Amino acid sequence: MLMEVRGLTHVYSAGTPFEKIAVDGLDLDLEAGTVVGLIGHTGSGKSTLIQHLNALLKPTSGAVLLHGEDIFASKTSMYKTRFRVGLVFQYPEYQLFEETVYRDIAFGPKNQKLPDEQIDIRVRGAMAFVGLPEDILEKSPLDLSGGQKRRVAIAGVLAMDPELLILDEPTAGLDPAGREELLQNLFHWREAMEATILLVTHDMSAAARCDSLVVLDRGRAVMRGAPAEVFAHGETLQSLGLDLPEAAHIAMLLRERGVDIPSDVYTLDRLREAILALRTRKEGAAC
Amino acid sequence: MLKDITLGQYFPGDTVVHRLDPRTKLILTVVYIVALFTANTWLGYALVLAALLSVAALGRIPPKAMLRGMKPLVFIIVFTGILNLFFTAADDVIFQWRFIKITGTGLRNAVSMILRVLLLVSGTFLLTYTTSPLAITDGMERLLTPLKRLRVPVYELSLMMSIALRFIPTLIEETDRIMSAQKARGADMETGSLIQRAKALLPLLIPLFVSAFRRADELATAMECRCYNGGEGRTRMKTLHMERRDLIAFLLGAALLAGVIALRRLGI
Numbered sequence: 212m213l214m215e216v217r218g219l220t221h222v223y224s225a226g227t228p229f230e231k232i233a234v235d236g237l238d239l240d241l242e243a244g245t246v247v248g249l250i251g252h253t254g255s256g257k258s259t260l261i262q263h264l265n266a267l268l269k270p271t272s273g274a275v276l277l278h279g280e281d282i283f284a285s286k287t288s289m290y291k292t293r294f295r296v297g298l299v300f301q302y303p304e305y306q307l308f309e310e311t312v313y314r315d316i317a318f319g320p321k322n323q324k325l326p327d328e329q330i331d332i333r334v335r336g337a338m339a340f341v342g343l344p345e346d347i348l349e350k351s352p353l354d355l356s357g358g359q360k361r362r363v364a365i366a367g368v369l370a371m372d373p374e375l376l377i378l379d380e381p382t383a384g385l386d387p388a389g390r391e392e393l394l395q396n397l398f399h400w401r402e403a404m405e406a407t408i409l410l411v412t413h414d415m416s417a418a419a420r421c422d423s424l425v426v427l428d429r430g431r432a433v434m435r436g437a438p439a440e441v442f443a444h445g446e447t448l449q450s451l452g453l454d455l456p457e458a459a460h461i462a463m464l465l466r467e468r469g470v471d472i473p474s475d476v477y478t479l480d481r482l483r484e485a486i487l488a489l490r491t492r493k494e495g496a497a498c
Numbered sequence: 499m500l501k502d503i504t505l506g507q508y509f510p511g512d513t514v515v516h517r518l519d520p521r522t523k524l525i526l527t528v529v530y531i532v533a534l535f536t537a538n539t540w541l542g543y544a545l546v547l548a549a550l551l552s553v554a555a556l557g558r559i560p561p562k563a564m565l566r567g568m569k570p571l572v573f574i575i576v577f578t579g580i581l582n583l584f585f586t587a588a589d590d591v592i593f594q595w596r597f598i599k600i601t602g603t604g605l606r607n608a609v610s611m612i613l614r615v616l617l618l619v620s621g622t623f624l625l626t627y628t629t630s631p632l633a634i635t636d637g638m639e640r641l642l643t644p645l646k647r648l649r650v651p652v653y654e655l656s657l658m659m660s661i662a663l664r665f666i667p668t669l670i671e672e673t674d675r676i677m678s679a680q681k682a683r684g685a686d687m688e689t690g691s692l693i694q695r696a697k698a699l700l701p702l703l704i705p706l707f708v709s710a711f712r713r714a715d716e717l718a719t720a721m722e723c724r725c726y727n728g729g730e731g732r733t734r735m736k737t738l739h740m741e742r743r744d745l746i747a748f749l750l751g752a753a754l755l756a757g758v759i760a761l762r763r764l765g766i
Contacts, residue, residue, distance in 0.1 A: 267678050290684070298682040305672075306679040308704035318701070322684030353708065367683060 212279075213243040213375060213407050214264065214296075219273035221259050221430075233259040235430035236273070241375065246401060246408045248418040248438075251427030252452035257411050258301070260427070261377050264409070265296035277375075294323050297373030301380045303364035307352040312343075312363050315352050319371040330370075337366035340400045342392065358389050365393075369400060376401070377409045382417060390414065415456040419477055426451065439475035458482040508630045514743060515557035515628045520637030522744040527625045529751040533758045534617050542761045543613055549754050550621055557628045567623045568616070575612055582608035631663045640738060653728050661717070669710065676705045 216239035223231045234256045241247055251257050262268040263275055266282050266289035275282050282292040297319075300306070309315035316337055320330045338345060341362040347355065352363050365381065381397070382390040394417055401408050412418055424441045426434035428451050434441055441448070445455050445463040455463065459477035462485070466472050472485050510516075515523075534546050554564065568575075586604030593600040625634070639656035646652050677687070680701040687698045 262678065265682055267681055290686075293682055293684050298679075300675065300679045300682070303679065305709055306676050306701075306705050308701045308708075318680075318685075319683040322686070371683065 212240055213277070214239075214241040215276040215279075216240075216260075216264070217274045217276065219260070219263060219275065220271045221256075221263065221268065222271045223259075225271065233430055234263070234270075237427075237430065237432055239425060239432065241407055241409060243374075243407055244401075244405060245422040246398070246410060246420070248421035248424040249409060249411045249427060250413070250415075250418050250424060250453060255427040256430040257427055258379060259430075261298060261379060261409065261411060264375070264377060265298045266290075266292040267298070294319070294371050295373055296375045296377065297368040297371055299365055299368045299376070299378040299381060301383060302361075303368075303381075304357065304360035307360060307364060307367075310351060311349050312352050312355070313348040315363060316367045316370050319367055323371060333370040333372065334366075337370040340369055340403075341366045341396050358385060361385070362393070365397075372404070373406065375407045375409065377411070379411045380413060381410070382412070382414050390417070394420065413454070415454050415459075419456045419459075426453070438477055442477040443474040509559060509563065509627045510630075511558055511628065513557050513628070515553060515624075517743065518628075518747055519738055519740055519744050520629050520633040521641055521738060522740070522747050523625055523629055524634070524637050524641060526747060526751045527622060529755055530621045531618065533755045534614060534621065536755070536762055537758045538610075539761050539765065542758050543610070543617070545754065545757050545761065546617055549750075550617060550624070553624055554620075557624065559624065559627050563627065564620055564623060568619065571615065571619055575615055578611045578615060579608045582611050632660060635660045635663065636734075636736075636738060653732075657728055665710075665713065668713070669706070672709055673702065673706055676702055676709075 216237060219234050219237045219239075220232070221234040223229070223233055237256075237260065239260075249257055249260070259268065263270055266275075269283060277292060277295065280288070282288055307315050309318065313334055316334045317330050320333045325333070334348075335345065338348070343359065343362050343366065347359070352360060355363065361381075365378070368376065376397075378397070382393055385393060397408065397410075398420070400406070410417065410421060418424055419438050419442070421438060423436060424434075424438055425432050426441060426448070433451065434444065434447065442455060442459040445459060448455060454460075456477050458479045458481065462472045462474075462476045462482055466474070471489065472482070476482050476485050530546070530549070533549075537543050537546055554561075583600060583604050584598065586601055586607050588601040588603035590602035591599055592602050592605070629637075635656050638659070639652055642650070642652045642656075681687070685698060685701050687695065687702070689695075690698065
């Protein structure tokens with residue numbers, strides 16, 4: 212197991228009238244080499260949770276184990292965890308600060324105290340993974356387009372070569388084509404580096420492509436399983452203020468009208484197959 | 499951690515003090531300060547202190563909150579105290595050990611300076627504790643209106659102030675976020691020499707400035723889109739009204755000032 216979260220609880224402003232339990236006794240297992248989707252409506256504790264996984268926040272109680280070792284054991288282990296668990300915040304483009312794209316991406320590897328040649332390989336490698344041309348390396352990151360800035364910021368985390376990459380809504384505010392491209396780049400990176408991804412998202416078409424999903428509500432994991440299992444509970448998801456992938460939504464509406472569509476249908480391809488299968492069955496019955 | 503900083507430190511409430519017109523409170527704060535610096539006898543200070551405590555009690559300000567506000571001032575208070583205690587030149591020596599000399603005048607000066615600083619700061623705290631920053635801005639604008647004749651851009655100044663106040667929490671949040679993001683890339687802002695730490699702040703300050711300018715730009719565009727133009731002919735949703743309680747407050751303020759002046763004249 213790559214990472215185990217055990218009974219994680221985080222309380223903000225404990226002991227004041229503003230006390231708020233953001234994460235409430237949460238357990239979570241991240242298996243090496245998988246893509247796990249974390250979904251939940253705004254304020255469900257997603258952002259608080261992920262900041263514990265790279266030791267930015269200390270839990271009120273509970274533990275986070277990376278390869279079986281407590282990441283909060285010492286200051287050194289907390290610091291080292293930041294490089295092993297890469298965290299891309301929401302709208303990461305607002306954190307760019309260096310004079311050139313190259314130096315911004317090199318910020319993480321430099322903090323890792325890598326030799327210059329190694330940094331150079333990492334920077335160019337990360338640029339390739341997010342699909343940025345090398346001729347922008349010497350430009351100022353502030354002169355790039357919004358989509359390019361986002362890629363530079365993500366490359367800055369990829370360049371640290373983390374074992375676990377956590378992304379908070381990486382596709383927010385991108386157009387559909389940009390979203391698709393970014394997801395493909397990330398999935399490709401994961402395969403090439405044999406890394407693990409934890410994807411926090413509202414975008415259900417992205418969630419549908421994960422290996423497994425965890426649904427968060429008020430700081431607790433209320434559902435987990437493969438996308439097919441989670442999306443089979445359409446009503447529950449909607450009651451938690453979440454969307455369904457389009458295909459799963461259509462399938463649910465059809466089921467409500469008495470059409471016999473299996474509950475594990477959540478992609479358009481599978482939906483088309485299921486509908487075509489119905490028609491052949493009907494024709495078979497008519498003969 | 500940054501979220502714990504409270505600016506303006508307004509304590510919402512619904513007491514008489516909270517309901518007073520912000521203009522009244524601003525003027526009375528000035529009256530209070532004048533009274534404080536007019537007082538030069540112990541009885542005078544006692545009168546000012548009594549006024550302060552009764553307003554604090556009326557406004558239901560927890561004593562703890564008042565004390566907490568004093569914390570950053572400890573250094574100044576100790577410094578003024580020591581300076582006055584040991585470096586006042588006078589003949590009425592009451593204690594001497596080698597070159598350290600304490601005089602009666604020095605002791606009296608030290609105590610009265612400390613008292614003055616404490617009373618001054620806690621008095622202005624009362625204003626910010628019981629009046630929301632926006633109400634203060636509103637009151638200031640109205641009080642400064644006569645300066646418009648002198649071509650002072652009063653309206654613009656108060657607008658700037660309200661916008662600044664509005665964006666303080668936003669910028670604090672943003673600072674928190676950028677800090678976390680840079681820490682996630684291994685930025686180390688807490689250890690190292692002073693120069694190293696100053697350098698380590700660049701990854702925080704640059705994005706913060708960039709985003710402050712971006713926000714300012716966006717706000718300006720949004721205001722222009724709604725055909726905003728300030729000053730002339732603009733009405734307000736909440737207009738300020740002087741009530742009977744304001745009159746009473748003014749009378750009490752005048753009584754305080756008169757009392758302090760009388761005590762000064764009489765020298766007791």
